[in-house]
Amino acid sequence: MTQTTRIAIPNKGRLSQPSIDLLRQAGLVFESSSRALAVPVRNMPVEVLFVRADDIPELVHDNVVHYGITGLDLVAEACFDVSLIAELGYGRCDLTVAVDNASTIEAIDEFSGLRVATSHPEIVGRFFTDKNIDVTTIPLKGSVEVAPKLGIADAIVDLVSSGSTLMMNGLRPIATVLESQAALIASGPDVDSPIPTMVKAVVAARRKRYVLMNAPIEALDEIERIIPGADAPTIVPLSQTDKYAVHSVVEADELWNVLPRLESAGASAILVLPINQMIP
Numbered sequence: 001m002t003q004t005t006r007i008a009i010p011n012k013g014r015l016s017q018p019s020i021d022l023l024r025q026a027g028l029v030f031e032s033s034s035r036a037l038a039v040p041v042r043n044m045p046v047e048v049l050f051v052r053a054d055d056i057p058e059l060v061h062d063n064v065v066h067y068g069i070t071g072l073d074l075v076a077e078a079c080f081d082v083s084l085i086a087e088l089g090y091g092r093c094d095l096t097v098a099v100d101n102a103s104t105i106e107a108i109d110e111f112s113g114l115r116v117a118t119s120h121p122e123i124v125g126r127f128f129t130d131k132n133i134d135v136t137t138i139p140l141k142g143s144v145e146v147a148p149k150l151g152i153a154d155a156i157v158d159l160v161s162s163g164s165t166l167m168m169n170g171l172r173p174i175a176t177v178l179e180s181q182a183a184l185i186a187s188g189p190d191v192d193s194p195i196p197t198m199v200k201a202v203v204a205a206r207r208k209r210y211v212l213m214n215a216p217i218e219a220l221d222e223i224e225r226i227i228p229g230a231d232a233p234t235i236v237p238l239s240q241t242d243k244y245a246v247h248s249v250v251e252a253d254e255l256w257n258v259l260p261r262l263e264s265a266g267a268s269a270i271l272v273l274p275i276n277q278m279i280p
C-alpha cells in the first residue's frame with residue numbers, strides 16, 4: 001500500500017488561505033474546512049492537516065506530519081531541528097524592535113536594563129544575549145504593541161509588515177531581528193514525495209510571466225536581447241505574413257520595464273500570461 005504523505009498548514013490567521021491556494025495551484029485537490037482537522041487529497045496519497053501555525057514546527061520535528069507550512073519566525077522561535085525546503089514568497093514580515101515615539105532611545109546598544117515585550121521570547125532572548133545586552137523579556141501571546149502604553153514594557157519586538165500598526169500605536173522601529181515569510185519545512189531532507197517539487201514549481205512560476213508577441217525579422221535581435229528567457233526565446237514564423245511569433249519568460253517584477261522596450265523594438269500584439277508551474 002502507498003504510504004500517505006501528511007502536510008500540516010495553518011488553520012487560521014494570515015498564512016491559512018495563501019497556503020491552501022498554494023497547494024491547490026500545485027495540483028492538490030482537497031476541501032478546506034475550518035472544522036475538519038485532516039482532509040484527504042482526492043488525486044494523490046496525501047492528507048492535509050489544518051493546525052495552529054505555531055504548532056507546525058513541533059509536529060514536523062516529531063514526524064506527526066512529513067511536511068509543514070508555517071512562518072520562518074515560528075520555526076526560529078520553536079527551536080526544533082527541521083529542514084527548510086523552500087521559502088514561499090508570502091506572509092512576509094520583519095520581527096522588529098520598536099520603542100515609544102516619546103523614548104529617547106535610538107539604538108540597540110542603549111537597551112541594557114529595559115523590559116522588552118514580545119510573543120517571540122526565544123528569538124528575542126538569543127538576539128540580546130548574542131549582543132551581551134541584559135534585558136528582561138516579557139512574553140505576551142498577543143497585543144504586544146500596546147505593552148509600552150500600559151507601562152508593562154519599555155520596548156517591544158513584534159512582527160511588522162506595512163508598519164501601520166506600529167504607527168497607530170505611537171511606536172518607532174529601531175532594528176530588525178529577523179526577516180520572515182512562509183516556508184515549507186520537513187522533518188528531514190529524505191522524505192520521498194513529489195510535494196517539494198510541486199510546491200517549488202508554483203513558487204518559481206509566480207515570479208515569472210510568459211510573454212508572446214509578433215515581430216518583423218529586423219526586430220528579432222533586439223527583442224532577444226531584451227527577453228533572453230530561460231535559454232533563448234522561441235521564434236517561429238507566422239503563416240501568411242513575413243512576421244515571427246516570439247515567446248519567452250520574464251521576471252514578473254521586470255514586466256513594466258520590459259514591455260515598453262519590446263514595443264519600441266517593433267513588437268506588436270504583445271500578450272502576457274501567468275505560468276502555473278515552472279521547473280527551471
Ligand code: AMP
Nearest residue numbers: 013014015053071091092093159160161
Ligand atoms: P497570525 O495571522 O497572527 O496567525 O500570524 C501567523 C504568522 O503570519 C506569523 O507568525 C508570521 O509568520 C505571519 N505574518 C505575516 N505578516 C504578519 C504581520 N504583519 N503580523 C503578524 N504576523 C504576520
